[in-house]
Amino acid sequence: MDQDSDYSYEEQGAAVISPPQIKAESPSKEIAEADLSAGYEGHGEPYSEESDYLEEDENSASSAAESQELRSPLKRPLDDTTAIYRPFKRQRSELNFGYLELLNKEIQDAAQRSSFGDQELPTAGAIGLTSWSGPEKLNFFDAVARLGKHDLPGIAAKIGSKSVAEVSHYLHHLQEASELRQQQGIRSILEFAEYPAALEISQQCCHAQEEAADEISLKQEAREELREQNRWGDAWNITPKVAKKLSRDVHGQDANLSNAPQFAQLFHVSKWLELSARMFMNSSVPANNWNSVDEEPPSMWATTFDDFHSLAVSVTRRLVQTTLFMAMSRIRAKNSMGSNVRAMVQLQDAEAAISSLKMASKLNETWINSARRLRLDVYEDPPEIDEEFEEERMSYEEVEQALSGECAAGPRQRAHPDTPFSTQHSVEYEEDASSDDLLSNSSRSPSPTNEEEQQINMEAMEVLEHSVLDIRTDKATKKALKAFIVIDRQKERQAEEIDQYASYKAEVKMWNLLQKKPPMDLPKKHDPGPPRRSNQTMDTFYPSGREWARKLLYYSEWE
Template sequence: TSLPRTAGPSSPPCPKRARTATLNHAYVALLNEDILDAAARFTPHHDGAEPLAPSQIGLAVWSAAEKALFFEALARLGRDDVAGIAARVRTKGPAEVAAYLRLLGDENARARSRPRSRQGGQGSAAAAAGGAALVAPWEVPAAVEISQACCAALEEAADGVAARQEAHEEAEERKRWGRDGEHWLIGPWNFREAEAARPERMPWLRFFRVRNWLRLSERVFMNSALDEYSWASVAGEQPAVRATALEDFHALAVAVTRRLVAATMFVAESRVKARRELYPLERSRVWKGDVEAAALSLGLPTNSRTFWARCARRLRLDVYDDENGDGGGWDGEDEQDPMSFDDVEKALGLELESAEGDAGPDETTKSSETDEEMDDDFSSYEEPLPDADEAEEAAVSREMNELLVHSALEYPKSSIARGVLKKRIRAERAHEAYADRLDARASYYEEKRLWAMLERQPPVPLMKVDVPDEPPKCT
């Protein structure tokens, strides 16, 4: 088997990808804010809600900031991960977090035991079996969505930041390597020259075979069949590696090798010492089993076969069967389909396990074609759409039937009971429609803010969604 054909090592260096986007300082501020939030593992909500007031719970006083961190961690980790919530709050221990959770649980139990309110937003179709909904749909934070045009504009702004950062890093690399600055980036166009020169400040050139590193990037790690993960789709720019990265890999390889040698010597000496109690003439030797035991003690794998055999599946590589070596699977009139991932792993000597959920490229294409055929078949049976009132009534009836079939509720025997159930379903649908309009309004304001930050106008005018002043009520 062989991998897809790639550019040969004699190919000239490809030009850098041109980024014409300018630097947007407002976007940089937004990026830095998100980086700080990610470092703090906290995402504040900008929905205009008032912060919670400080209060004393047990012997601990909780500030507004601590409460915000607490509920953010509670939403992400769940109430059972007390230690994780305490780690995110940072200023409170597990005992104080557990006391807060008990208080919330007790209040939740008392709220559920109260009589069900008839105020708007507190009922639902599922409440026909008893109980009350404590949170109305519109009380959940809005789900903001932005258009594809806004996403593309944000990507352009990100390209401007990336271009500035790349230029800065290139200048720093050239400055760091001084007189060897022409070798700060090793690629197919200069690796032979770098290996021949072998500067004293680059000992890794004597330790690594740089050409193999470049081939692995070009043919395996950056050669996915998906365009966004393939080096060929980045304006044809060939893979290269920075001298600093190779220096870091060299330091890592030396450190791991030293640890492995030390662990191997310890295992071998322990084995020899134990055997000399029975065999005094036991010679001090290091066996293969000593190295394997030392690697396992350090948590290192002892066999890389599985890693390389599963590269095609993991990296989505197109692999062709080219036993004759004529390149017939790459181009020409007799172009063949790529091998499935199972066949690749089998050819590389890996025993197939269970890979039902990971289909190959041809299987994915077949499934998508089948879906399109089914869509075409069903499209011929579409009926003309009724008016809004009839469609809403049909949706209410359909939802009521689903509720009765898939729940423990008994079928209402009287028309009054069925009418009450339908009324509750209509109220729930009205609540959901109100929440959807709130989401649409939040999306409008968020996208408007992003376009203003980018100092650009949207290609299509944004449509503002009107929301009633009051939420719908149950009747």
């Protein structure tokens, strides 16, 4: 079951599973196990230790009564279950071939690790003694656009065929050409507004794209389901019922293991599904809760289990081989020194193998951070069903400290600590606010022109007062500085207008591709025209330190 929607539906009245609560008797003791079974009551099936949490057991009467007694009082009764609106369930719609073509193009660009689309390849050439082909140049500029010019190892890794030194040489060559243009007084090739920014589209357009994507994913899933059925038969989709049947076949006395899949002989398949339903897909956030996605409980395809089985076998073989090698090396080294060591694998050999393969487990971090990931409300002493939440919930830092066995250095920090610093800061803020109120009350509200001039004056004073450079504060210098600030602000406004117009055109194009009309008329943006060019920038008057990398010396790998 997929969760391919990233919307935020906090404003909708979706049914949210009440967050589980954890009770801790003392900070030094382990926190009790969280009750993560919320959400299964609607199916009316009791939980059993054999992981049959959806199918009725043969002893359903006794197990149901027993599970009803163990049931948390905070769960809703079975009689109160109503139809749940699932906002994240994929909806059927018409297949949009234009959107499908766009998707295939994006997939192809992602596979080729290129974002330039159908652009022509640059001309091949040589930079110094290094030859650069057209595809290498294209990958170079794509990597610089994605990673920035300072990530030399990342750029070299993306190109694949060039070293860090060759990448640094190419960047240095481009930097020298740019500085030469500035020295000759030639205008920059690109104005600030011509650098493409990220396009912004409305939330309604995003929803329309999700609808088109849902239809494509449903059709693709149907095709993949047919392929899985042809390969695995009736056991292609491992549901809780199928998992229980496989478990019975494997653990039965007269079982023929040749008929059971290999992954069922190695894994407790029911536990995998149960863990997903009760832990990984049972968040208090609707988007990450399986109840908000589909009425069916989580399941996994047999191919997925088969891939995990192959991975487990491969990793185990590699770990065993490395452990044997470590043991043989240890025994050989000690025997060469005259010691008589038994030919036995010890725990330290396995630990050395795990360390050499960099297979250190992060399982503890996964469980420790589970409360933060699932957005759970955790209390040291959770209230009863009729009590109010008088106690403040624990912070995620406190929960993680308790689960990891770390004791807090002091008393629990509240969300708004009352410290001398915060008090002093609030007093200063109130004084500043009161002085600002007096100024605003003593004068009329400034017009846009006066407000613009005031901001320019404040920025100029900030440069003159806080600059580490020795800048004169005479009248001519202030006038020149203000002129540069005005030019920079004009460039920013021009870039903002061009970006808004580009976003408007992109959204109109997307609505046309989706063959839909927006729910409301889009605010029209007029073409601002070509950008106005200027050689004057703040860097001319006041270096901003953007070229800090020019002062660094390159050290070769052997130095």
